[in-house]
Amino acid sequence: SHWEKRLLMNEIMTGSVDTRSVVSKMTLALLEDSGWYEANYSMADHLDWGRNQGTEFVTSPCNQWKGAYRCNTTQVSGCTYNREAEGYCPIISYGGDLPVWARYFPQPNK
Known part of the structure; x- marks a missing residue:
């Protein structure tokens, strides 16, 4: 499954390719939670889509x-x-x- 594009826009795990895709801490956390990976969060890319927009950005x-x-x-x-x-x-x-x-x-x- 993929992250919802409207919520994470250029995250690499959304369902479509973006020219400026990033691997965010959210994806690293998901991979780590699977039990198959150990994430190095210092290597995460910056995801600025929705930054500082609050919970309404996700729930509206x-x-x-x-x-x-x-x-x-x-x-x-x-x-x-x-x-x-x-x-x-x-x-x-x-x-x-x-x-x-x-x-x-x-x-x-x-």
């Missing part, structure tokens, strides 16, 4: 996030959450309705 749907993490206007160019690059808001309308757990907008296909 992404359409309720605040500040640089909020994305509700499609294809609008701006700075990424960490101000390291230009980014945009990739909101997509699908041909059919999304499952209830994946709906963050009033339109069931968005």
